[in-house]
Amino acid sequence: MRTAGGQPRILRYATMNHIKESFMKTVFLAAACASIFCVALICLFLFANGVPAIGRIGFVRFLTGSEWRPGNNLYGIWPMILGSLYVTAGAIVVGVPVGVLTAAFMAKFCPDWLHRLLSPAISLLAGIPSILYGFFGLVVMVPAIRVISGGSGKSVLTASLLLGMMILPTIISVSETAIRAVPESYYQGALALGATHEQAVFFAVLPAARSGILAAVILGIGRSIGETMAVIMVAGNQAVVPSSLFRGVRTLTANIVLEMGYAADLHREALIATGVVLFVFILLTNLSFSLARNSERS
Amino acid sequence: MMELWKLRRRPLSALLRLCVTLAAGITMFVFLILVGYILVKGIPNLEYSLFEWEYNSQNVSLVPALINTVSVTMLSLLIASPLGIFAAIYMNEYARKDNRLIAVVRIAAETLAGIPSIVYGLFGMLLFVVALRWGYSLAAGAFTMAVMILPIIMRTAEEALKSIPDSYREGSFGLGAGRLRTVFAIVLPPAVPGIMAGIILATGRVVGETAALIFTAGTVARVPVSLTSSVRTLSVHMYNLSSEGLHIKQAYATAVVLLALVIAINAISSALAGRIIGGRG
Incomplete structure (x- = not known):
């Protein structure tokens, strides 16, 4: 394998290997961050869609209202x-x-x-x-x-x-x-x-x-x-x-x-x-x- | 005899022993009556018509729902398994133990594991069905399920990797292999049964899931033709049958099929998990 031109080939192999190593490390890191990303997405979508409604109904009326009658616009x-x-x-x-x-x-x-x-x-x-x-x-x-x-x-x-x-x-x-x-x-x-x-x-x-x-x-x-x-x-x-x-x-x-x-x-x-x-x-x-x-x- | 004699002398101890035995008896009773009732009432109701290819209100066939369950499961595993396994590789093989990011990932994964399925359902509906305009679809259901099972796969894969002794890695490094090669050639192969046990555990979660799928995958009882078809899985099918109350016999039979599926999944998972323990000892 290591012929006259072996030295550069080994070097090339080493750089290729290095690139592969660091590329895969980034992939693994990205996968590890996926769950953080998911939690952030869930929070974002739930809060963005839910909080305005709480604001419109009124925080206290929403949480402590004892009537739930969507037909009459009562959301407790x-x-x-x-x-x-x-x-x-x-x-x-x-x-x-x-x-x-x-x-x-x-x-x-x-x-x-x-x-x-x-x-x-x-x-x-x-x-x-x-x-x-x-x-x-x-x-x-x-x-x-x-x-x-x-x-x-x-x-x-x-x-x-x-x-x-x-x-x-x-x-x-x-x-x-x-x-x-x-x-x-x-x-x-x-x-x-x-x-x-x-x-x-x-x-x-x-x-x-x-x-x-x-x-x-x-x-x-x-x-x-x-x-x-x-x-x-x-x-x-x-x-x-x-x-x-x-x-x-x-x-x-x-x-x-x-x-x-x-x-x-x-x-x-x-x-x-x-x-x-x-x-x-x-x-x-x-x-x-x-x-x-x-x-x-x- | 000796035991009994001693216990009669000590009423408190006798009482305590009675309590624990009673509790274990109750647990066993719950198990037996739950599984037994479903089997006894369900098996006589298993009819040939339940297994016809097309669903209609006459035969109430569960085959389309079964196929839908398999497709949702497969698709979500396809998304979540690489992510979960790669994440576990990073956590166990690359990151230092005192890495801040790792702590945050752990907290995030624990949070995901604790979120109830209906919240996943809402999230999937808001993101996949509405914001991305996928509609009630196989894809929306599968992606929602993928998020839900990600922490399970990640945790079990991490446990599996942790159980591989460090001498494997040291040997591989000593022979000149890089980290990547060590992971894929040396560490991952013996960890496969443990990882599989986790994947099958996740399969069980998806098969049993109802609340998160009603508002993401929808309730159409047909075999999907594309990723955008609305699908009804077996659990959702079971919910529809029992809440409508029109097909109570078929509901019993469907319950048996679902239970059998879960028992099989459970058995495979613990057999694989047992193999790891056996291999270690």
């Missing part, structure tokens, strides 16, 4: 904000105790063979699309709640139960990781002080994993605020503040999907503004999630 999303918060709180009440205890079971109580059964089941639960959860809620849970409480069966309670089921896999897997990350010495120390296995797990290991468990809860909150299709099918979707657990409720997400298909002008912009409010909620939960996780690291 207070019932939807409350609705989202209610079903999310319900989901946390249902999902967190079961999820965290299941995580404790899987990390500290369960024999190996059972773990090999449970863990794929939980990852499958995480993978089941929300539309299937919604369908299940519609054909199984709604009739069941109807029998118990009367009415239509589509209610805050139904939505909370279904969302509680849906956030289970998230809560379980994140908490299990957190529980397993607690140093074994905590457990051993508790045993040495005379605690039983259960006491050691609950009073030494779980408290040490609390910031990880908190992160799991926040992740669950994010998931249930953002959940759309499943909630639409079981919540009833009345745009009024529910007076009891058995009344129908409409969430922010449902508001968008239900009316976007036919909305026009200010109505349409008000729906996009609903999306902006939802987006801000999610950014706040994301922020608290990273705070919780950072405090876990330090």
Whole structure:
């Protein structure tokens, strides 16, 4: 290969190589910046389309108005904000105790063979699309709640139960990781002080994993605020503040999907503004999630 | 026996143990009843007419929706996979650990991962459908999905690259290979199963997605003829069937097909992920 004229050819090869290296490095860098670009685009398009509408309706009237009647030009999303918060709180009440205890079971109580059964089941639960959860809620849970409480069966309670089921896999897997990350010495120390296995797990290991468990809860909150299709099918979707657990409720997400298909002008912009409010909620939960996780690291 | 005797002496411990077992039981119950109900009610409703080529209101065929799901998935993976993998290569192979940009990219990716699908739907509608005038189309749906799955592919690819020991890279550099060659010839090949696991995870997300597709890809139940055709994926089809309430039998059957798809995707993904762990140990 390296004949009389080898030197220049090697040089040429080296420059070619250099160009290729730096070109590809730029490509990789550009790809890495793609997600920053996407976030910027999403913010830009949502805010540019939603914020003017909030301005025209009036910031306070939009957020705290309790009437949503697009036909009469009344755009108050207070019932939807409350609705989202209610079903999310319900989901946390249902999902967190079961999820965290299941995580404790899987990390500290369960024999190996059972773990090999449970863990794929939980990852499958995480993978089941929300539309299937919604369908299940519609054909199984709604009739069941109807029998118990009367009415239509589509209610805050139904939505909370279904969302509680849906956030289970998230809560379980994140908490299990957190529980397993607690140093074994905590457990051993508790045993040495005379605690039983259960006491050691609950009073030494779980408290040490609390910031990880908190992160799991926040992740669950994010998931249930953002959940759309499943909630639409079981919540009833009345745009009024529910007076009891058995009344129908409409969430922010449902508001968008239900009316976007036919909305026009200010109505349409008000729906996009609903999306902006939802987006801000999610950014706040994301922020608290990273705070919780950072405090876990330090 | 010993265990039980000890527990009776300590009621608190017994109670705690009861709680965790009960919780695990509830989780298992949720899983079994969810999957079991869909299978038991759905399988008897699987009829030949559901699998006819053309959709009409008589046969309520799911084949066009299935084909649409496959095309949206393929297209979005085609867009997001190179981006995600290249980004992961930059993050893991090129950037220094204390690089500021990396921190910003991480935050951006985490933000993307947390955004709910309906917000993606709004964004896709505003950008692709309205601003770029693509209309409800396969392309608009696929691009929206690509943005949605980008953080998943990026994160899993980064994990996969991280799991390749540094000695591989050192060996390659020692033999005189450049960085680019090291990445493509040495680091990337053993990371492929991990990257694939992430891509299949992303596939699962797209297959199950509904809210983000209704306002970007639309709801036309026909096989697409071009990138601008409006398409209805299987999940959107499922939503239409169950919210109309006219074809409840077919809705059950469609649910089974969707569930089977998700189970298959899940199994492949965890098999691949298992291969990485097996390879490492």
